[in-house]
Amino acid sequence: MQESIEQYMQTVGQQARKASRVLASASTQAKNNALSAIYTALQNSESAILAANQIDMTKAHANNLDSALLDRLELTPTRFQGMLDGLKDVIGLADPIGQITDMAYRPSGIHLGKMRVPLGVVGMIYESRPNVTLEAASLALKSGNAIILRGGSEALESNKAIAEAVQHGLKVSGLPENSVQVINTSDRAAVGQLIALTEFVDVIIPRGGKGLIERITKDARIPVIKHLDGNCHVFVEAQADFNKALPIALNAKTHRYGVCNAMETLLVDEKVAAEFLPQVAELYAEKQVELRGCPETQKILGSTVIAATEEDWYTEYLGPILAVKVVSGMDEAIDHINKYGSHHTDSIITENFSLARQFLACVDSSSVMINASTRFADGFEYGLGAEIGISTDKIHARGPVGLEGLTSQKWIVFGDGQIRQ
């Protein structure tokens, strides 16, 4: 059996590579036609896809999966329409492929520039949410990449039903059906195979729990675009305008709790802590946010505040808990963020121009903000149209990853017979 999975994954890889060669030179119109055909195929398959999702849901209930997971797994007619709307958005996005930039003559006479091209084959590994299947497939196609999708085993029937409609659309439009392949087994060995297909897969994008992503990163033989966690900070500097600082501190923590761009630690300059903390604590109390503070915070806010441990500064709570630290100023704030943070998104609230510039230069995160809520760090708010993931790495893609993150640039040289002297 082990051997046959190996064989199966090799075949999937080969087919993806072959499809990617066709996609690489497919015109924008051909790709958009395919996405439109997929749209129609999905519309026609709505009842079949929702029925398949019901099979997954029944199994999930039987297996006593927790309610958060059940919620992510479920496809309702409204969510289905949301998927279709997302697909329409991708059709409307500009095609990044073929963009030629920086063409200029070199002293040798060659005409040198860069051309944007697809990465080739994307391997996507994700958990539960079946709408990721369509999102990832549509972004891959639009950017001229083939994609191999490995969803969670609990969503297998939903994903297979979506993939069937996608492949039907591809077939109708004339692009290779193997441009989008869903791994049709829930055998875990398939993941191990996928992340070692160096010959056929150009990048792996894992989405899911930290444990999954750490395992994949450790074992992958292929570059991985990943984000492990979002331990985001807001620093209320001494010259902060409280009319900005208070709404931002509230929004960054409480707008949504379970998201990677939510604030997890609030830093406050000691010069304004005694004034700011009681005001912001009142807002958090209304939302029942638990505060865990440094000794100085406790001194100001009193015994309602739990003492923060060293561990708290590293923690992504993803819930109504916030760590609070009073700092001596800019340098301590920057050091704290660079040491304990996850290089995701960090914001300073200040009216001081020079300090804002310093924060911008020194904070080593994928998004650095001035007087704005960390919650803005996502692909839709950044205008990428859609987001295939968020990267906290510095290599290749950083921050929200949209179409451009699925592309590369190659050098192009036009000559009329130049040789090297």
Place this chain on the structure above:
Amino acid sequence: MQESIEQYMQTVGQQARKASRVLASASTQAKNNALSAIYTALQNSESAILAANQIDMTKAHANNLDSALLDRLELTPTRFQGMLDGLKDVIGLADPIGQITDMAYRPSGIHLGKMRVPLGVVGMIYESRPNVTLEAASLALKSGNAIILRGGSEALESNKAIAEAVQHGLKVSGLPENSVQVINTSDRAAVGQLIALTEFVDVIIPRGGKGLIERITKDARIPVIKHLDGNCHVFVEAQADFNKALPIALNAKTHRYGVCNAMETLLVDEKVAAEFLPQVAELYAEKQVELRGCPETQKILGSTVIAATEEDWYTEYLGPILAVKVVSGMDEAIDHINKYGSHHTDSIITENFSLARQFLACVDSSSVMINASTRFADGFEYGLGAEIGISTDKIHARGPVGLEGLTSQKWIVFGDGQIRQ
């Protein structure tokens, strides 16, 4: 001992990370001042460095190292001046750090853009040539990165002497001495440690033999910018202008043999093979280039041509040997290049506009050329000023890697109190 190497490498890593925080916000002038101080320090240390190199050379002779390696190891006064000239060039390069691009308002009112920042800490692993020590150090500094250098054990004394001058220059200029560190042991365990310092090192750049690079890539826990080999092609298409095709075919193969951008396989369209091959074979014969051909090539050129095996199509000869294949046209040429090539540099010779466009779109290589010699694929010819390596990967940097390859972009958001609705 093993434990103390671990401890030593941890310390080196920590020091590099600390220095990188200072470098990240160092001004262009501060960095150029440091590079100028290094220039002066090197001038003042010329005799000490050449003496250290003599110690390495004596050891290398005693160890019977081969002549190519001895040649790469040796520093002469002329080569030393060449190193200094290279450093002056780096001082003259534009500073990529701090460039802000694409600033635009989003519907939410936030002002969003991207800012170019250093990667942080570069780990460089290379063999024999001591001039790489200065080249890599100066490029890292200019782009605001700290660097950890691990040269070949045969060049240890030379590298230490160069590093001493570099650190003296750093000290004089006020930038952290630990911005540039040379591993001061030839214990191989140091390499294993370096490529696993995930907390302190952001990217590994190996330069050297294929074996070294494969080992490092396999074991590294940190992203690697690498190129394994340069199996480059020139395709003489049926509508090629022989006045361009002949000089390019000659130049790409014979201008220099031991370089990664030399042509290793010549592809010729069957429609012009009988006319083109005898003419080009004559040129190669003058240079004593051995030809290994497909059956069709043998039929045209006769028994002087050795039969090429399947292995030949994969081979980077790095010497006066050339594989020659007659192909049925564009599709076969593209398939051959994408299958057997190393995605380094490939060139088509043709006067046909549409075929040139097809080649450009479909050949999956880091440099794709039309009517130019593959020998142009390097950092100097591309105007990067200098080159820290060449990448045949598609992730992050592709082709010749200069200053920009040592940088990343972070998202920046300017607001005046915006919160997410």
